[in-house]
Amino acid sequence: MTMPADLRDLVALEARVQIRAIRTLPADPALGFALRRLLFSDEHAEVRAAAAIRLGMFDVAGPWLLDAIGDRAPLVRDAVIRGLARTGTATAIDALADRIANDRVWWVRRAAIYALAAIAPSEIATFKLALDDPFWRVRHAAVKVLAVLGARDTDVRDEVVASPPSASLTFLRATWGPVGIEAPDRATSTTSLLPAALLDADPAVVTARLAADPHVANLALVELLCDPHLPLRSLACDRLAEAGDPAALIAALDWLDAFQIPHVADTVEMLLDGLGDRAVPIAEHALARTDRPGAGRWAIGWVVATDFEPLFEAALDRARRDRALRGGVVSLAEVDELAAWAAEDDRGALTELIAVELHARRTADDTLLALLDDAPRVRALQLDALGRAESWDALHAALGDAHHGSRAVATRHLVHARQIDGLAQLADPDPAVREAALTAETAAALVGDRDPFVARAAIERLVTAHAHAHVVPPAAIAAAVRALADRDPELRARACRLAIHDRAPATLIRLCELAADRSAGVRAGVLDAFEHGPDVANRLRALVAAPLPDLARAMAYAYLLRDLDPTAGELAHAALADTTFGAHTIALLHAVAELHGLVAPRPITVEVIDMPEVIEPIATPATVARRAFGRTGFAVAPLAISGAFDLQPSTLRLATDAGADLFFWEPAYHGLTRFLRTHAAPRVLAGSYHAEPEMIEADIDRALRQLGRETLDGFLLFWSRSAARIDPEAYEALARIKRSGKVRAIGFSTHHRGLARTAIETSPWDVVMIRHSAAHPGIETELLPVARERGTAVVTFSALCYGRMLAGDGAPTAAECYRYSLSQPGVVACISAPRRDDELIENLAALREPLLSAQRIAELRAHGVGVRAENQRFNALLRQPTRDAAAAAREMLAAELPPDHVVEDRPLPRAGTSRGARTTLGTARRARKAK
16 A cells, blocks of 8 residues: 655655655645755756646745746746746746747747736737747747737737737737638748758658768758758758768758757757867857857857867857857856946846856955845855855844845854854754754754755764764764654665664664665665674674564574674574574575575575566456458457557556557557556557658567567558658558568558548558548548548547537537547547546547437537638648748758858867866866966
8 A cells, every 4th residue: 555645755766756745745834845945956857847836836936936947957947837827926027038038948938928928918028929939839829818818908909910910910810800811921032952852741751861862962951950850850960960061060050049949959059069179160150140149159158068268258259249148158257247247237147147156266255245136046145155254244144034045054154153053043944944054963853854855964964973983972863763764765774873873672673674674775774884883793692582573683693694793603503493484584594694604505496487477467348349450350449549648557447448459559658558568458559750661660679579569450650741651662661561470450640631542542551540520521532432442441530629629619529529530431440549537538438339320420510610610720820831940941041141251171279078078167167267
């Protein structure tokens, strides 16, 4: 049975245990403080994100969340922003606006739009700017926010409508009433440099062709760095890195100013950072330009990371011209210039960076103290500088500061200098202050502190102070003995070293029991205590002669045998003759004694048992009418289940109990993977995003290994968008794999019904997976008749039209949407992708009654007409205008560079240094400046 969550679980080694505690612990101030610590210190992004989300329920957590909004992990930034949507105040407006404008991850920008609307709906200008975001989902978020605001306030509507015309604005205006809609102009002013073969609509095909063509121009490859298909942009990146063509690399810099297009800025940075010496002229070029701040930001980062002194001055000059870049060069600037920059800073973010730098230099405390910014972080650094200067009066005054950071810094300095005893601060409600007040004399009182971080700091302080002492204070021993029963293994492990000084037999028994603790750290702590504690051997000998639990006595014997006690031989025979021990304990003790030559070896019989993977039997499923899977020879239940939302195996079991037996799987579906590995009966539909035969077969082999199977029931070429992806040559490549027995059925998935029809007319594909709903009924006349005639199984998806079918007057249920598709002759199965248990249960109703009446089919079609019209308007005005990111690339490539920015081909001055060396080099540079 699972134990109830405890605050100590927040410091568990397993992230899943931490997250469970974060989500289930009752809300109180102690939890809030511990979550704050996790948010800023835990190494797992998932844990930090969970902490941020839970902190969003604490009214006092707004400032903490705001401090964490720049977390390196987008998952955490998104969680912080969601928390701010509830707890944030006007102080969060600038930070959220900055995320909307500058975050590289589109879903973080989207979250920031919603959060800003929740906190400050009057920020119309920021929402209007987001209407021009390069990614349609972000634009859509801005549209939805403005639509609601404008519906309530005609002044907002008038302000928005007065903006320069755009497709997004037209879509928005239509939400407030009828408006004329014109088709967007998709003409481009430039021509792609890519050869025609690489302009195929299917990126998998482009990847395969690029891999086979080593002669594609380097400048053309830059267009591919923005492609959503990871293998394609990775291949282009590798080619550019290998060629090292300065003109192409300089062109790639432009992508750094299009960072809002998903993946592209990260891809370019990875490319440039890996160049080594060859990055020098590229960085030099980027610093000389004034029109590309993104390129300048990368170049400054590269110079600082690699400690490349020849470009220090160029980096500083670039930052002097652009205030937004100054934060990247604070480690290069002189103290006077940093002070001047801080005086010009009107938002505070740069001043905080400058304060951190000045504090690290240690010789610039006067300048640090002169900073006028009152931000908590700056104030804490200034107090630390005052502590170094022994300005006790100022620190005493800070003991009453409202911010915990300032109180903690002041407390630490004053306690360390013995200006105060810290007893008053031990009662502070904030654990950061209590931890700062710890001393060797007061630590014993806080070993049992409710905050797990304070408790750890307290036991560490006790051990540091007394571990090597011959006489340990009774209070320290008593605190350590209590910690032996603590839920936190770190406390149990550290406490062993002091608890061994306790002469009570019960404590020694407890230590012997902990020698079998689940935690390796605790076991090591017991061994360390036995080896360094007072009179351990004699106390253990007395222990084994006394009545005590078998486990403790066995562990005592094991230690004495291991330690080659003078009476070890006698003890060994006594241990092996103890009739109270079980066979496993006797075998363990015999092995220890034999290892040290205390008893003669005995013959060992090894019984080899073949333990196949346990396959959990499935209960007799509900009776469901199955449908033939085309001409493959097997049949399936009509509702297939996707593992896209990572439902747990126990939930997926509900599907098989209801009669479902076909599951749509991809490698990232971890919950479904675990389920299928232990349930052999369900059939699996998998696939590949590649076009090269060898890569496709590698994906098949990988799937078989992950699922522990010899055969996949169906395998698809995912997201096929051109005839070249599914031509007869592609079919034959998959057919050869099918003949090998690795798959039973081969096919493809696509949104294009004309493409699918041509493919199955040309080659005998076994299965087609295609979009179908009452809003997109085209396959009913254009594909299904041909599929029935040729024996091709049709599996449909998107029956809910991304949830749009479920909205509006007379909207159907989800189960009815699946039934609509399953009612069409020729549809073998429809895929459902439930997000939660309740959705799965609702959707499984389609298995019991997979067909709709003719009247209900007509009603769903009528509802679908409206959904389709809205969807077409959405695609035309909001989604499609910047769908092709390569068009944006061509426009940037067409822009000519000024002649004075051309980089000459010349020898490189020195070896480059990888980006991973930033910390070490930055420390070395600060040390030089401090001299």
